[in-house]
Amino acid sequence: MIESPDDTRGHSAVFALLASLALLAPCMTQAAQPDDDPDKVARWIDFREGAFKGRTVDAHGDAVIKLDAPVRAADAAVVPIAISAQFPQTPTHYIKKIYLFIDENPEPYAGSFEFTPESGLASIETRVRVEDYTFMRAIAETNDGHLYSAVRFVKASGGCSAPADKDDGVAERAAGAVRLQAEGKAVAGKPELAQVMVRHPNRTGMAMNQITRNYATAYFIRKVAITYADKPVMTANVNFSISENPNFRFYFVPGGNGELKAHIEDTKNKHFEGAVAIEAQAAGQASAMK
Amino acid sequence: MTRRCAKLLIGALLIASVTLTSFAMAALAGMPAPVAIAPGVYAFIGTGDAVAPANHGIVANNGFIVGTSGVTVIDTGPSYRYGRAMIEAIRKVTPLPVKLVIITHQAPEFVFGAAAFHDEDVPILAHVRTAQLIRERCSVCLANLRKMLGEDEMAGSRVTVPNRTIDGTTEIDSGGRKLQLLHFGPASTPGDLAVLDPQTGVLFAGSLVSNGRIPELRNEQIPGWLGALENLRGLDLKTVVPAFGAPLHGDDITQTGVYLRELDASVKRAYKNGMGLTQAMHTVQVPAFSNYKLYETAQPQNVQRIYLQLEKQ
Numbered sequence: 001m002i003e004s005p006d007d008t009r010g011h012s013a014v015f016a017l018l019a020s021l022a023l024l025a026p027c028m029t030q031a032a033q034p035d036d037d038p039d040k041v042a043r044w045i046d047f048r049e050g051a052f053k054g055r056t057v058d059a060h061g062d063a064v065i066k067l068d069a070p071v072r073a074a075d076a077a078v079v080p081i082a083i084s085a086q087f088p089q090t091p092t093h094y095i096k097k098i099y100l101f102i103d104e105n106p107e108p109y110a111g112s113f114e115f116t117p118e119s120g121l122a123s124i125e126t127r128v129r130v131e132d133y134t135f136m137r138a139i140a141e142t143n144d145g146h147l148y149s150a151v152r153f154v155k156a157s158g159g160c161s162a163p164a165d166k167d168d169g170v171a172e173r174a175a176g177a178v179r180l181q182a183e184g185k186a187v188a189g190k191p192e193l194a195q196v197m198v199r200h201p202n203r204t205g206m207a208m209n210q211i212t213r214n215y216a217t218a219y220f221i222r223k224v225a226i227t228y229a230d231k232p233v234m235t236a237n238v239n240f241s242i243s244e245n246p247n248f249r250f251y252f253v254p255g256g257n258g259e260l261k262a263h264i265e266d267t268k269n270k271h272f273e274g275a276v277a278i279e280a281q282a283a284g285q286a287s288a289m290k
Numbered sequence: 291m292t293r294r295c296a297k298l299l300i301g302a303l304l305i306a307s308v309t310l311t312s313f314a315m316a317a318l319a320g321m322p323a324p325v326a327i328a329p330g331v332y333a334f335i336g337t338g339d340a341v342a343p344a345n346h347g348i349v350a351n352n353g354f355i356v357g358t359s360g361v362t363v364i365d366t367g368p369s370y371r372y373g374r375a376m377i378e379a380i381r382k383v384t385p386l387p388v389k390l391v392i393i394t395h396q397a398p399e400f401v402f403g404a405a406a407f408h409d410e411d412v413p414i415l416a417h418v419r420t421a422q423l424i425r426e427r428c429s430v431c432l433a434n435l436r437k438m439l440g441e442d443e444m445a446g447s448r449v450t451v452p453n454r455t456i457d458g459t460t461e462i463d464s465g466g467r468k469l470q471l472l473h474f475g476p477a478s479t480p481g482d483l484a485v486l487d488p489q490t491g492v493l494f495a496g497s498l499v500s501n502g503r504i505p506e507l508r509n510e511q512i513p514g515w516l517g518a519l520e521n522l523r524g525l526d527l528k529t530v531v532p533a534f535g536a537p538l539h540g541d542d543i544t545q546t547g548v549y550l551r552e553l554d555a556s557v558k559r560a561y562k563n564g565m566g567l568t569q570a571m572h573t574v575q576v577p578a579f580s581n582y583k584l585y586e587t588a589q590p591q592n593v594q595r596i597y598l599q600l601e602k603q
Binding site for chain 2: 068070072073074075078080081082125127157183184193195197245247249
C-alpha cells in the first residue's frame with residue numbers, strides 16, 4: 001500500500017478525506033454518544049409512553065435513586081451495576097418498583113425489581129449484558145406513584161479476549177444451584193444486605209456458540225422472588241439482559257428469627273429454591289457491643 | 291441536523307480541504323523507528339498508552355531479529371497498515387528476506403499486522419492455543435479496533451490465523467539464527483510465548499512482562515503467570531523487551547509480578563469480607579502502581595475479572 005513517497009502522498013490525501021468523512025459517521029449511523037441528550041432517545045420515549053402513560057418521570061431523581069455503572073466496561077457480557085435508594089423504606093414512604101432500561105440492547109427493557117417496606121432499603125446490585133455504547137436508566141416508582149430516573153452512559157465492547165464458549169448442554173445441566181446468604185451479622189430492625197446467586201446460562205438466544213457455530217435458543221431466569229418470614233422483600237421480573245449466573249444483592253429487615261427464602265423460575269418453567277435461617281441480634285444487644 | 295453534526299460537518303470539510311492542498315502527512319503517522327537492542331536485534335517501542343485515534347493504535351512493542359540468511363519478526367502491531375510499514379522499516383535495515391513471523395499471544399495490538407506478512411507468503415507461527423483464540427475471538431477484536439480507530443486506519447486489516455503452531459518450548463533455526471520459543475503453560479494467556487535470542491541474551495517477553503503499564507487481565511491464570519515470571523528470572527537475560535514500555539534490565543522485570551500478587555491478594559480480601567463487586571471495583575487499589583499507564587481504566591476491570599473468578603469457586 002505504501003510503495004513510494006509519491007504514492008504515500010496520494011494515498012494519505014485520500015485517507016485523510018475518508019477520515020474526515022468518518023467524523024460524520026456518528027450522525028449517519030446514529031450510534032449513541034455520551035453527549036447525546038438522554039431525554040431524546042426514541043426507544044426510551046416509546047417505552048416511557050407505553051409503560052408510564054404520560055406520567056411525568058423526574059429526570060433529576062438524585063434524592064431518590066442513584067445508578068452506578070462503569071464508564072468503560074471490559075466485558076459487555078458482564079457489566080456490574082448498582083442501583084441505590086437514597087432513603088430507607090418506611091410504611092408511608094417507600095420505593096415500590098425499579099425499572100431497568102438499556103437503550104441500545106436488542107430488548108431494551110431488562111426488567112423490574114419490586115420492593116416493600118420490609119425491604120428496608122430498595123437498593124439492588126446485579127450484572128447485565130450491554131450492547132455497545134448506550135444509555136442505561138433506572139426508574140424508581142414510589143408508593144405515592146411518582147417516578148424518578150437516574151441515567152448513566154456505558155461504553156461496552158464485545159469480549160474480544162473472553163474465554164471460548166462452554167458447552168451449552170453442560171451449562172444447562174448444571175443450571176439451578178442457588179446460593180443465598182446474608183452478609184455480616186443481622187441486627188433486628190436494621191436493613192440487612194443479602195445476596196442470591198443462581199447457576200444458570202441465562203442465554204440470550206442471539207449469540208453464536210464459537211465452537212458449534214450454532215445459535216442456542218434463549219433460556220433464562222425470568223423471576224426471582226425473595227421473602228423474609230414469608231413476606232416479600234424483593235421480586236425481580238427479568239430477562240436475558242441479566243448476565244450468566246445471575247447474581248442479586250438486596251436488603252431486607254430481619255426481626256427475631258426468620259427464614260430468608262428465594263424462589264426462582266426460568267423460561268422452561270423449572271423452579272429453583274434456596275433458604276437460609278437468619279438469627280438476628282436484638283438491636284439493644286448490638287448497640288451494647290459497639 | 292443537530293448542532294453537533296453541523297460542527298462536525300464544518301470540521302470535516304476543513305480537514306479535507308487542508309489535506310488536499312498540502313499533502314503534508316508522514317509515511318505512517320506514529321510509527322516508531324526501530325531501536326537496536328543488541329547486534330541484529332531491533333525493537334519498535336510503542337507508546338504504551340491505551341489504543342486511541344491519536345496514537346493510531348501503535349501502543350505495543352514488536353521487533354525483529356536479523357540472522358545470517360533472513361529475518362524473524364516478533365509480533366505485528368494493530369493493523370495491516372502497520373504490518374506494511376514494518377516491512378518497509380525492516381528493508382531499510384537489511385536486504386535479507388523476512389522468513390518467519392512469531393505471534394507471542396492473542397491480543398488486538400499484536401496480531402493484525404500479520405496479514406501484511408502473510409500476503410508476502412511469510413509463515414506465521416504461534417502457540418496452538420493462541421492460534422485457536424485468534425480463530426475464535428479476533429473477529430470481535432477487529433470490530434472493536436475498527437470502531438476505536440476508524441475504517442481508514444484499519445483498512446485492509448483482517449484476521450490471520452497462524453499457519454504454523456507449536457505446543458511447547460521449542461528451539462528453532464530461523465534465518466540462520468537459533469531462537470528459543472519459551473512456553474511456561476497458561477499464564478497471561480493460554481498460549482504465551484517468549485522469544486529468546488541466546489546469542490545476545492535478549493528476550494521478547496510477549497504479554498508476560500509490561501513496563502510502566504499495568505497488564506489487562508483477560509485470559510490469565512495468575513499462578514501460572516507468576517510461575518512463568520519466576521522461570522524468566524532464572525534465565526541469564528541481558529535485555530527484556532516487554533509487551534509495553536521501554537526495554538528492561540535485571541530485577542526491573544519483576545514489576546508485573548509484584549502488581550499481580552498485590553492485586554490478587556487485595557481482591558481476595560475484599561471478596562472474603564463480603565464486599566460487593568461494584569464497591570470492590572471502586573475501592574480495591576494497588577497504590578504503588580496508581581501512576582502506571584492504564585491504571586484508571588484497567589484497574590477496576592482487573593478487579594472485576596478476579597472477583598468473578600472467586601465467585602465461581
